[in-house]
Each structure stands twice: as structure tokens, then as C-alpha cells.
Amino acid sequence: MKVYQTNEIKNIAILGSSGSGKTTLAEAMLYEGGVIKRRGSVEAGNTVSDYFPVEKEYGYSVFSTVFSVEWQDRKLNFIDCPGSDDFIGGAVAALNVTDTALMLLNAQYGLEVGSINQLRYIERFNRPVLFVVNHLDNASSDYEGTVAQLKERFGNKIVPIQYPVNQGFGFNAVVDVLKMKMYRWKPEGGVPEVLEIPDEETEKANELHQALVESAAEHDDRLMEKFFDEESLSEDELRAGISAGLITRGMFPVFCVCAGKDMCVRRTLEFLGNVVPTVDRMPRVKNTEGREIAPDANGPASIFFFKTTIEPHIGQVSYFKVMSGKVREGDDLHNADRGSKERIAQIFSVAGQTRNPVGEIWAGDIGATVKLKDVRRGNTLNAVKGSDYAFDFIKYPNPKFRRAIKAVNEADAEKLSELLTRMHEEDPTWIIEQSKELKQTIVSGQGEFHLRTLKWRLENNEKLSIEYLEPKIPYRETITKEARADYRHKKQSGGAGQFGEVHLIVEPYYEGTPARDVYRFGNQEYKLNVRDTQTIDLEWGGKLVFVNCIVGGAIDARFLPAILKGVMARMEQGPLTGSYARDVRILVYDGKMHPVDSNEISFMLAGRNAFSAAFKAAGPKILEPVYDVEVSVPADYLGDVMSDLQGRRSVIMGMNSEKGYEKLSAKVPLKEMASYSTSLSSITGGRASFTMKFASYELVPADVQEKLLKAYAENQEED
Ligand SMILES: Nc1nc2c(ncn2[C@@H]2O[C@H](COP(=O)(O)OP(=O)(O)OP(=O)(O)O)[C@@H](O)[C@H]2O)c(=O)[nH]1
Ligand SMILES: [Mg+2]
Secondary structure (H helix, E strand, C coil): CCCCCHHHEEEEEEECCCCCCHHHHHHHHHHHCCCCCCCCCCCCCCCCCCCCHHHHHHCCCCCCEEEEEEECCEEEEEEECCCCHHHHHHHHHHHHHCCEEEEEEECCCECCHHHHHHHHHHHHCCCCEEEEEECCCCCCCCHHHHHHHHHHHHHHHEEECEEECCCCCCCCEEEECCCCEEEECCCCCCCCEEECCCHHHHHHHHHHHHHHHHHHHHCCHHHHHHHHHHCCCCHHHHHHHHHHHHHCCCCEEEEECEHHHCECHHHHHHHHHHCCCCHHHCCCEECCCCCEECCCCCCCCEEEEEEEEEECCCEEEEEEEEEECEEECCCEEEECCCCCEEECCCCEEEECCEEEECCEEECCCEEEEECCCCCCCCCEEECCCCCCCCCCCCCCCCCCEEEEEEECCHHHHHHHHHHHHHHHHHCCCCEEEEECCCCEEEEEECCHHHHHHHHHHHHHHCCCCEEEECCCCCCEEECCCCEEEEEEEEECCCCCCEEEEEEEEEEECCCCCCCCCEEEECCEEEECCCCEEEEEECCCCCEEEEEECCCCCCCCHHHHHHHHHHHHHHHHCCCCCCCEECCEEEEEEEEECCCCCCCHHHHHHHHHHHHHHHHHCCCCEEEEEEEEEEEEEEHHHHHHHHHHHHCCCCEEEEEEEECCEEEEEEEEEHHHHCCHHHHHHHHHCCCCEEEEEEEEEEECCHHHHHHHHHHHHHHHHHC
16 A cells, blocks of 8 residues: 555544444445455445454454555545443543544434434534435435434534435435436445436436535635626635535535445445545644644654454554554654553554554554553654643443443453553453452443343453342442540450540531531530541541540550541441441540550550540531433433333423433432433433433432341341
8 A cells, every 4th residue: 555645534434323324335445446346245244344252252342453445546534433322431431532423323313312423423423424324225215304304403504415216125226416416226235327317307416516516615715706706616615615615514415325236336435535635624633731742744743542442363453543654663762651662563544453564654653563562542642752742532321231240250350450551452441440348350331232242242252251240339438427435445364455446426527517526415514625626538528527635645656546546447437338438527536545545446446436425425427429411312202201211210400302312411429320321222222322420429318228228238138
């Protein structure tokens, strides 16, 4: 492959809901581009893009796949992204390193929830969009309905460039109103006949052509002037106008394909080659410092790694985009994120798992390399040591589904944790947490299916059996009123004795709670003398305020840290259910020592038990994590989704409509979100989606607290 210059390179993400035909389109493009000699199919499990065993097993994409097609002196780099929401991570990474989004729509279903989710990301990245309507050979294909949905959402930014003449079974022709020609294919697809537009189509074609001319003229003043003078534009002028409209997202052209039959694929490649913007025409990216970096081939060499795969027989394959300069085989580069040095032994242009060596690659281009020592996804390598070129800007969506994971055979535990780290490198939305608190390894992902895929890979690729368990909930404990307690720890039965007595008061503590020094319990008033206050930010959230009010040397100052240690031990394993405690103020105001037997352990135990007793007397409550949940659902399912949420102890916070979809926001306890993704998809037939984000800790209702205390007590008995 020749070395392509920055202004000859186009990076395109192929997006669209699951089943819209992205992988099939990729296959047809590779075939028309001469990269493969025969087209494979998803059904046969022999496509270039879905080459992972799990993808062949399931019959759809799990990972994004990079491939390139050389077309009319342009290098078109594509990333075929998985369409399922569960595998959204691949699309998010792709959108970070590509410029144009090719959104494939299934003419049978039009704008699906999957397409709308991805459109939100595309909007967030402000990417130019080309809509391509596929499955036109399907009996229930509805091209007009699909375009109408697009217009309802984007108004007159939607500009059809083609329309099918005979959609449905037997589809084989489109009218192209940029070229003002009709294209017709033989059953095997490929190269079309280019024909004059038949009479019965001319009126419609002219109407659409006029709309295209007007829209193209809108995006370029020079063209607008020409349009006012002559009311028409040449093909090249149309292309220039469309290109300008694409870059500003003022225009979303609509194309047609039948990927399954390889029809209109060449025309799409031609349009991509001629019209969508090259890297150098796109807004500049910013480095992590916010400084704009030009994709300048004469700049310092800098490459950003956006994807990793682990492949049999070769190990880690790292995919990168050249952010600046040129990279050659043999270059030594510096890792801006990890400080290590790397030799780029080989550089490849890729098509799925096929890698073709290329000696050199320029700014804007996408390539791959292997056998790197210490590079992770998100790292940047620079020719200049200490350069501020670093680009780790990929923000993956919050997880929505979590499970505890365990190797069936204890002996495999270590291997499992190594494999999980590797899987996370391949798909960063598989989030692995070794939770000290829950004493579980928690795997979080985008949905039940996402985690089932992980299980499939571990069991089939790595021959390691695992099981998923209910993840525990990271509850918290706190108190709701003040209480006083004292505890004497005494052990004086032979050998080294132990003695320590601690008197303390506890009360709830929140930011800004005023300090007090007078407390009343029963008829007795306690006037305290604050000597020293320590405010501790607890690693699990919340605060502990430890106040030393000891007077008259009742407890020697050297034992205060031991008392605090004892208290912290109980804060780490709360008195109610062994969960972390938070937001408590403790005032140690009295105690007793023994001249010989008092030591650290004595006061640690006395402190812990006095605190425990006071805690239990202070209206102790359990807190649960509550999440902000936002559900996007078609209006006709709103009622069912609302009542389902109400059955999950949720508080509905608000609702607003967004073009045929209702957006519902609610606060829901994590406990009630366990398998929400599965229920939501069964309630709405997969036509809804949601996001969830930790919001706060809230008191659990009394009945829930009761159940938790009972379960904990039963557990204690069993141990
Ligand atoms: N009839 C018909 N079937 C098609 C067409 N394009 C794709 N298909 C079929 O639709 C199914 C889904 O195609 P894929 O290419 O896997 O779809 P995808 O968009 O990659 O799906 P994900 O990988 O899940 O995102 C397969 O069975 C294809 O054979 C088409 O133009 N016409
Ligand atoms: Mg696919």
C-alpha cells in the first residue's frame, strides 16, 4: 500500500443499530475495494469484520473492527462498530478517532432506539453524518417512512441524494439526484448500469435535485451567489456545498444501499472518496491540556492508541491514530502516560485480523502495531520526550449492570483476575473491581448480554469456568441522634494484663454541623472541654470527627490514637450489618487507666466497644446507594416503564419529550436496579435505553432495614 498524505485520508465510523447491516456493508466495501476476493456473510461466519469466535457464535459484532479501502487515490479508514447498546464502548472509541459518522439504517425499522443512542454520541462529538438506508430488498422496506422519521428529527438538514426505484423483494435500482442518473444492478450487484432517469421518475428526481441544489448552495456564499444567478450548480459545486454542509452539520445527506446484495456500495465509496472531509479539513483535536493539535505531517511524531485486541499467535495488537508527524518502522518513541520507551518494530494497515505491513504512516492515518512492551489503550507515544502531546480523552459510558464473578475452581482465581484485566484492555466497558468492602470481584458492564459475552469468552476461549453471583450492595451505616456509652476492657487473669476504660458521646455529623460542648442524657448534663479535633475524610465517603475532650489526664494522650484505631475498626465494619459507617462525631470525654495493664490494645478494644454501644443507641440507620436513572422510551411504553420503576422504590424526578421519545428521570436504589436492563428490554421489546449514575446515599425504609438486620444476624449465626 502506498503512503497516503494527510489530505488524502478519511476516517469514517460505521454506526447504526444492531442488525442494520454494518458488517455486511463492510464486507461489500472490502470486496469492491479489492481487499478480498470473495464476500463472506455474517450467517456463514466468514466476514472480515466479525472474526472473533464469540462474534461467529452470536452472529453479530462484539468488538469494533478497523479496515481500510483505497478508492480513487484516497485512503478510506473505516471502523465497523457493534450496534448493540451493550457493546457501545466500541462506537465511543471509534467516534474519538474518526471524522465522519456513516449511520446505517434498516429500512424495515427506520430510526431505532440503538440508532438514536448512537446519534446522541455523534451529536456530542459534533461529527458530520451521512445516513445510509440499507435492507432495501426487504419486503417491509420503507425508505420514505425512514426519511420522514429523519426529517421529523432533523428537519430540512436531511437531504436525500438517492431514492430506491423498486424497494422490496427484487430491489435493484436507485435514482441518484446528484448525478441525475439511475443506477441498476444485476442480481450479483457490484458494478451498476448507469442509465438516464426514466420519464416516470423525472418529476420526483428533479424535485429532489432542486432541494439538493438549494441545500448545497446554503453552505457556501460563493455557491449561493451562483445559485441566485443561475438557479443551478454543477456536480463539483454540489459536492463542494455538500462537503461544507457536512462539516458544519448543517446538512445530513441520505444514501441508499443493499449491502446484502452489494448494490450501491461502489457509489457510496465514490461519495465518501469525493465528498466527506479529509482529516485536515476537520476541527482540530485538543490534547489533555486543552491545546489544539494540528494533524500536521511535518509536526513532531505523536500517536494515540484507541483500541487493543489480544489475538492468537501474536498477542497484543495495538491500534493507533497518528495525531501529528510521521511514524516509521524502527522509530523509538516515548510513552507520555507511562514514561517508558517503545520501539515501533512494525506498522500495519489492517483489514480485520489481516495486517499488511506499511513502512511509514502520516498524520491523520490509522494503523496498528504489535509486540509493544508497555502500552495501554488510551496511551500516547511521542518522538519528543516530555512532549505535552497526550490525548486520553475517551469517556466511556457509566456501567448499567453488575455481577460478582467467581472462578468455579478456586485454583483458577489468579488466572481469572489476569484474564479480566486483559478483557478490560480489549473492552474498557467491562469494568473490574476487586472490592475489599464487599469481598467480591465485581464486573460491571453495559447490560446482561455484555456480561454473558464475557462469560462466553472466558469459558470458550480460555477454558475457564466462572459463575456470576448476586453482587452485594455497598450499604453504609450512620446514626440519627446523639448517644453516650462507656466501656471497660479488663483482662487480668495471669500473664500480661489489659485494662482500659473509655467514655464517649456520639452524634450525627454533616458538613457545617456546629461544634457543641454541652450534652444532656437523662437528668445528667455533660459539659465538655474540647482539647483537639480531628476531621477524617473516610475513604468510603463521608466523614468521622474525633474530638478529644479528656481532662485531668483521665486517659493518657498516647492512648487516644489507639481509641481512634478501635473506633475506625468499627467504622470499617459497622455495628449494624458490618457495612462501612460514616458521618459521625465522637467526643471522648472520660476514661480510666491502670498503671501497669493499660496499653494500646486495651484502649483500642475499649474504644471500639464503647463506640459500638453508643452507635447502637444513637438511632442507627442503614444508608443505601441511590442512582440517577434516565430512561429514553417510546411514548407508547411510558406507562409500563413508569409503573415498573414505581415498583422499584424509585422517585420519579421528571419527564420531557424528545422527538417521539419520552425521557424519564428517576432516583432508584442500586438494590432495585440489579437486572433493570433485562426487564426494561423485555417491557419495551428492546426499544428503550437508559443510563444510570451514582447520586447519593439515602436512608433505607424501615422494612428494608429490618430485613437487612435479620439477614445479617442469620449470616453471623452461620459463620
Ligand atoms: N435482506 C438483507 N439482509 C441484509 C442486508 N444487509 C445485511 N443483511 C443481513 O442482516 C443481518 C445483520 O447484518 P450485520 O451486517 O451483521 O448487521 P450489523 O449492523 O453489523 O449488526 P451488529 O454487528 O449487531 O451491529 C445479517 O443476517 C445480514 O445478512 C441487506 O441489505 N438486505
Ligand atoms: Mg456487525
